[in-house]
Every structure is written in structure tokens, then in C-alpha cells.
Amino acid sequence: MDDETVADNLRQLGLSEKEIDTYLTILEHGEAKASTVAEDAGVSKRYVYSVSEKLDERGFVDVIDHVVPTTIRANPPEEVVAALTSDLESLQPELTTRYGNVSEQEREFEVIKTRTTIMKRIRGLLERATEEVTLSIPASLLEEVEDELRETVDRGVLVILLVTGDDTLPAERFEGIASVVRVWGENAPLIVTAERRLGLFAPNEMLVRSNAGTQGIAISQAQLVPIIVGSFFGNYWPMAEQVYVTNPDDLPRTYTDFRHAVLQSTLHLEDGREIAISAEARPVRTDDYATVEGRLVGVRQSLLEPTRDTFAVENALIVEIEAADGGGGDGDEGEGEDGDNRTVTLGGEGAFVEDYETKSVTLEPAS
Structure with a gap:
């Protein structure tokens, strides 16, 4: 020295x-x-x-x-x-005691200056996730969080993974560490979100180059993190190539994360299975939740290829219900052939285009 x-x-x-x-x-x-x-x-x-x-x-x-x-x-x-x-x-x-007394409001934003802290925050978000994770990460750093990704998937969390900077990785590389994986040969920012309320963003050069002079930011604000999720699915996800998709879950199963329900609904429909749905939902712009039951007849989604969305980042379940059920949804697919049934659309948290906003979805084989 x-x-x-x-x-x-x-x-x-x-x-x-x-x-x-x-x-x-x-x-x-x-x-x-x-x-x-x-x-x-x-x-x-x-x-x-x-x-x-x-x-x-x-x-x-x-x-x-x-x-x-x-x-x-x-x-x-x-x-x-x-x-x-x-x-x-x-x-x-x-x-530590004083830090622990700081309110969440005071910690909504945190500027991160080092790669070491970025990686620590990624691991922390993965360990805390209980429902959904989106992650865009350079291929060179994947191994550093692979154990945490595997543990997250094992807990039943939906993991949407975008690996950047290398589009040659084989499908078997991702077995057990994600639900859906796309790869992209271009460099992209690091993006991590968990439960639509915790987020992390950092420029790519901060992670792959020392002394880059750039900084990352961690966000803990439910109003802003969905914007990061939207950027992930709207700007980067469509540019990449799908290389891995998990197997369909055994049913019945209840999902409180709507995107997870959409993914599994899509997988079961593609395998030709008849699926019954029971959802805790409310007509959009109303306050009263009720049970909506019916038969899954379609999905609108941008998670899997081929995508079937009508606008960017759309996720919706199309359900055929008995005409007397549904408690107020107008439906957008018309009546069934026998005139007794109609179709409605279910959306996730904050839905306004669909007929219903859902809190949970149960999928089971149709009898």
C-alpha cells in the first residue's frame, strides 16, 4: 500500500x-x-x-x-x-436499530453505486418473492443468481427470465430456474421486479464493466413498479427469442398472481385440455367481489409464442359462463350456440378493458 x-x-x-x-x-x-x-x-x-x-x-x-x-x-x-x-x-x-425504524416511505428510492450491491439486491428480491418475478440479466451474471432462481421456482413463484448478451444458450440450461425464458443477443438494462411492488433497474454497463461511472436505482412503490414491468414486457421481451417454457402444473390449483394463471391456462389449452375456472372477481369499476365460474375458452397473452394479445402486455382469460351467472359483466364475445351461455373476460389487478378484475383464479380439469 x-x-x-x-x-x-x-x-x-x-x-x-x-x-x-x-x-x-x-x-x-x-x-x-x-x-x-x-x-x-x-x-x-x-x-x-x-x-x-x-x-x-x-x-x-x-x-x-x-x-x-x-x-x-x-x-x-x-x-x-x-x-x-x-x-x-x-x-x-x-x-441497525435506527435503520430498522426508518419508514417504508423513506426507503421508496435507493441509489445503488456498486455492482456488488446490485447483485445483493437481486438475491434479496428473489428470496422475498412469493408470487411473481421478472428478471432481465446479462448472460455473464446468470450463474451468480442461479441458486436463488432455482429456490424461487421451487416455491411456486412465476419467474419470467430474459437473458441478454448471448442468444446461443440451450433450453436445458434453464431447466428449473425459470417458468419462461427468452434470450437476446443484444445488451439490455438489468431489470428486476417482484410482486409488482419492488423493482430494481441498472444500466448494462454497470454490471459488465468496472468503473463505468453509472448507477442503479431500487424502487419500493406500488404505483411505479408496474411501469417497470410494462417496460420489460413492452420494450425488451418482444425482441427476444423464446427458448424455454415450463411444463403445465398439476390441477386443480389456485393462483393469486394473474399472470401465472394466464401462463398455465395457455399451456393447458395448447395441450388440448378442457379447463374449468372459478375466479374471485368483481365487475370492473365496482367494489363487490363474487365467484365467477365457467369454462376456459381462450386466452389473450403476450408471455408465450405465439402471442395472442390485442394490445401490448395484454393478459386476459376468456370464460364461458351460464347466462344467469357473472353478476353484471356485459361480455364481449356474444352468446353461445344454445343461447344460454355467454363469454366474459377476466383481467388482473387494475383491469379496466376486461369485464372483471380478479383477485384469484382456480383452474381444474373440466368434468
Whole structure:
């Protein structure tokens, strides 16, 4: 470690330039008179006495003033470092307590300056996810979060994965670490969201190049994270090639994440299965939830190829119900052939184009 690095580290401990020069001079002598230190450090003798008292209080030196002339002795560096470390460790519990008392409102936005912190935040989001994760990540970093991705999938979380910078990875590479995977040879920003309320964004160069001079941002705000999700599906997902899709779930199963229900509905329909749906839903722009039951007859979605959406990022389930059921949906598909049934559309949280906004969806084989 050169002299400038040593000086930089001492500055971080709160020492001024003159204090650093004085302390390093004392260190070089081990023990010396104030006049000797003053001459070698280029400061006054009075300043040496003043600074030495401060350094003594912090444990850097001992001022030996019970003899004449007064001398100043440097404490062994290992003892100084041990004492400083102990002080910092004793401070941690208090800082942690105060940090834990900060409200979520105060932590809605966090600027992230290092790649190490970015990767730590990705792992944290994956570990906390209970329903849905979207992740755009450079192929070179995939291995660093692979274990967390596998654990997330094992918990039954929907994981939508976009791998960028390499479009040659084989399908078997993704077995068990995602629900749907697309690859794109171009570089794209890092994007992570969990449960539509926690998000992380960072420029690609921050992750693949050291000293890029760029920063990332973490967001914890339910009103803004869906915008990041929309950017993921609207701007980057369509550009990539689908390489892996999970197998259909065993039914019956209930989904509180609507996108997950759409994915599984699509997979079962593509396999030619008849599926019955029971959804806790409410007609859009109303407050009263009720049960909507019927037969799944179609899906509008942009998750899987071939997509069947009528506008960007659309996700909807088309359900045939008995005409007397449904509690107020107008339906957009007309009556069934026998005139007794009609079709309605179910959307997810915040739906306004579909007939119903759903809270949960249960899929089961039709009897």
C-alpha cells in the first residue's frame, strides 16, 4: 500500500492533512520528542502537542508527559486497528436499530453505486418473492443468481427470465430456474421486479464493466413498479427469442398472481385440455367481489409464442359462463350456440378493458 493510499484511509477516519503528517512521522520514529516530530513533519512544536492530545484520545499514540522532555510514542498499529474495529462493531447494533425504524416511505428510492450491491439486491428480491418475478440479466451474471432462481421456482413463484448478451444458450440450461425464458443477443438494462411492488433497474454497463461511472436505482412503490414491468414486457421481451417454457402444473390449483394463471391456462389449452375456472372477481369499476365460474375458452397473452394479445402486455382469460351467472359483466364475445351461455373476460389487478378484475383464479380439469 503506497503512502497516498494510507493517507486516504486515514482521512476516512477523520484525520486532517496535518494530523496525518504528524501521525505518520510519529509512527516512523516509534517514539520521539515533540521538537523532533515538529521538525520532521514541518509543523510547529505547539501544534504537535495539540494534535498529540487528540491522537492520544483516539488511541493512536501515548503522550508520555510524566518525564522531561515530553515524548510521544506510537501505539502498535495492530492495537490501533483492533480498537477502531471494536468501536465500529459496537456501533452496528445502534445503527441497525435506527435503520430498522426508518419508514417504508423513506426507503421508496435507493441509489445503488456498486455492482456488488446490485447483485445483493437481486438475491434479496428473489428470496422475498412469493408470487411473481421478472428478471432481465446479462448472460455473464446468470450463474451468480442461479441458486436463488432455482429456490424461487421451487416455491411456486412465476419467474419470467430474459437473458441478454448471448442468444446461443440451450433450453436445458434453464431447466428449473425459470417458468419462461427468452434470450437476446443484444445488451439490455438489468431489470428486476417482484410482486409488482419492488423493482430494481441498472444500466448494462454497470454490471459488465468496472468503473463505468453509472448507477442503479431500487424502487419500493406500488404505483411505479408496474411501469417497470410494462417496460420489460413492452420494450425488451418482444425482441427476444423464446427458448424455454415450463411444463403445465398439476390441477386443480389456485393462483393469486394473474399472470401465472394466464401462463398455465395457455399451456393447458395448447395441450388440448378442457379447463374449468372459478375466479374471485368483481365487475370492473365496482367494489363487490363474487365467484365467477365457467369454462376456459381462450386466452389473450403476450408471455408465450405465439402471442395472442390485442394490445401490448395484454393478459386476459376468456370464460364461458351460464347466462344467469357473472353478476353484471356485459361480455364481449356474444352468446353461445344454445343461447344460454355467454363469454366474459377476466383481467388482473387494475383491469379496466376486461369485464372483471380478479383477485384469484382456480383452474381444474373440466368434468
